[in-house]
Amino acid sequence: MPCVLTQVCSGFEQRFAEFAFEPGFAAAVDQHVAEIRERLGATAPGLEPAAPDRGALVDYALGFTDALAETGWREPVGHDYAVCRLTALSWLVRRHSMAGPRGA
Template identity: 40%
Template sequence: MVVFEEGWAAAPFRWLMDALGDAQLARMGSDPGLVAAVDQHAAVLRDAIPLDRETLGDYLLGFLDELRQRGWAFTGEHAEPAALRLTAVCWLARERGFLSDELPA
């Protein structure tokens, strides 16, 4: 189970990748249904916000903060809507190279 540890907001992309992104993205390699669901969430994000580092990072902070306030925790159920949206953020961040340097986000 993933919980919000102290410091999650200081580097949200990295925290998210460590917390669930790496495992979810690896699972996509063998789960076409997960790929399709994550792609749908990524398309919603592409239509809703500019996909630059700052805007996606701000979106992620707001989304995570809302989940934290609701007491949400990732339990490993990869088809859960919040987990799919977070996986889409991870996928987009990786595809756009937002994780390839040492910047805090």
């Protein structure tokens, strides 16, 4: 079974291309990245925020995707809260090279 972080990235990192022509989406994802960092305590002084703890990010992603599955959420054509959040998770994973091996 693939890692939840790898699954989220494979489903949402292609949305990074939309940042170039949808600045509102890029800004929304940036806000979600900041909220996730804050929620997981990944703050640090200086210009470069600290990487979130991988285990905490995995737990957060599992909880979020489980909640989406329980509500029957389906990815819309546009951008809703969940798309922004999942794209933000993907961005954090790729930025900090956290996509683990299968089963991790």
